[in-house]
Amino acid sequence: MTATSLVDFQRRMSEDVRRPLTADEEMQTTLADGRTMSAEAERYVKANSRLSALERLELYNRQYWFRIIGAFQEDFPALQAVVGRKKFEALTIAYLDAHPSRSFTLRNLGSQLETWLGANPAMAGRRPALAIDTARVEWAYVEAFDGEDQAVLTAEDIAGLNESSRLALQPHVQLLELEYPVDDLVIAVHKGRVRAEAASQAMQGVAREPRHAIPQVPKRTTYLALHRFELSVYYKRLSAAEYAVLQALREGETLGAALALAFTAGAVEESEQAGLVGEWFHNWAELGWLCLPQNSASGKMDEKVKR
């Protein structure tokens, strides 16, 4: 047996540990090139008196999948309810096989899910658009749960605003334009859940998600904000105009340009616009959504865009 370089050893083992399990949650026995998995395992893993090289490697293969499937299921229980348990299992394995974790934290496992589902609608069950909306809301929940809190606007900041001012939204505020009003469904499935923590022990299996009866969800364009208030994540429906203003502010538009976007369709009488804007800003300020833009390079307030 020739010694392998450490990095080559790790590439080989990582590939083997991440091979999808069989339907019986066992390690595959044959590789795509026709070699047996036993022979592959014996190349670098020792057998002992009780376990073959394959069986020892299989322990890690199973742990890998149990751990990441468990973490993924925990973040997307409503998606599982929408697509059904069996299809969700297939979706999970296909997605995680295509997008293994690229982060030191399991928190980011679902970061590519929306894009992947969009490219693989056949994996998203009978109502792919509903499934994608659900996945978007559940990922937004992850982002809102532990997103950054920046200093909110002070009364002095607000007094100094004019139409050329630029504002920012709290990083934890997530804005979504959805085809379906899936927020009620997600809230119902998430009720009473506590996000799990990382730990250093092995896992023995993946807990089964209870079945949820999914009501009919009619298609209706819905604007939604997920945000954190006093440490809890809330879901707030927005009007189209409100969404447009918030989205424009997030994208760096001036206050004047953002507000102009809100009333382009003429849906709001001109006489009502000022009152509506006042009401929005009052609500957003109360919820602590508004803050000043930061210079991303220095982390300091960017004085040029502040006013």
Added chain:
Amino acid sequence: MPGNRFNAFQDHGIGIGLRIPHYEHIFSRRPVVDWFEIISENFMVDGGRQLKMLDQILDQYRVVQHGVSMYFGSAQPADREHMRRLKTLVKRTKTPWLTDHLCWGSVDGTYTHDLLPLPYTWEAVEKTAARIREVQDFLEIPVAVENVSSYAEFHDSEMTEWEFLTEVVERADCGMLLDVNNIYVSSMNHEFDPMEYVNFVPAERVAQIHIAGHTKFEKYILDTHDHPVIDPVWKLYARAIERTGPVPTLLEWDDHIPSFDEVHNEALKAERFLRQPVQGVNEATAEIAEAGARR
């Protein structure tokens, strides 16, 4: 036995892992606990509930950070974003030392989120020690590395695990988090004498000890952290303490987590060894013999 630069925190006594199911008990009852160990990765976030809870804990308790994804043994350079976030957390907690595992878990930017065992080679010794030194220099606090439980051994290995661990900590000039349950689990899975391991490692580098429970299957043992500590593990702990003197000790209980009091009481069983190491060994040995005779 006096403290030294690796176990100079003898007054830390016995800690337990900070876990979400115990938050309510901790905040409402404010139990007396020597210190809490936190899993660093659970708090390397930008905001939200976890950080708020941590700040409340820090107001009242000492906290030591334990990581699960630094992967000292990964052959490629450390993730700078991970290091940056870890240092931010270190400043927040003021952890007196920091621990993570002697293992690998990522390659080419892909993470397995597991504590994978290393081949015990000289190349691995050099690369792992270099990574530990890099992390220690960057974080500017003492680092101690933990032996992992494992289920596989490799043809490439050129030494025993305890020789490998010793070589790594000597070359990195770092401390050691000796997990006596992991030693026991690996000894059963790889058929070696766990006491030989405990007797071999450099006692003066043991900065902290982990104790935990595990799950026995027909052909192997899994390190599940979901049971009380068994007597053979207490025996290893007793011997370790006899060699090291009082060392901060932490009970890990991560799954099927019982009440706070149950976890804390299990951890406090270590007290008899910490107070008088030699007497503790004798008592423990007698208890184990008695328990064996009853079975």
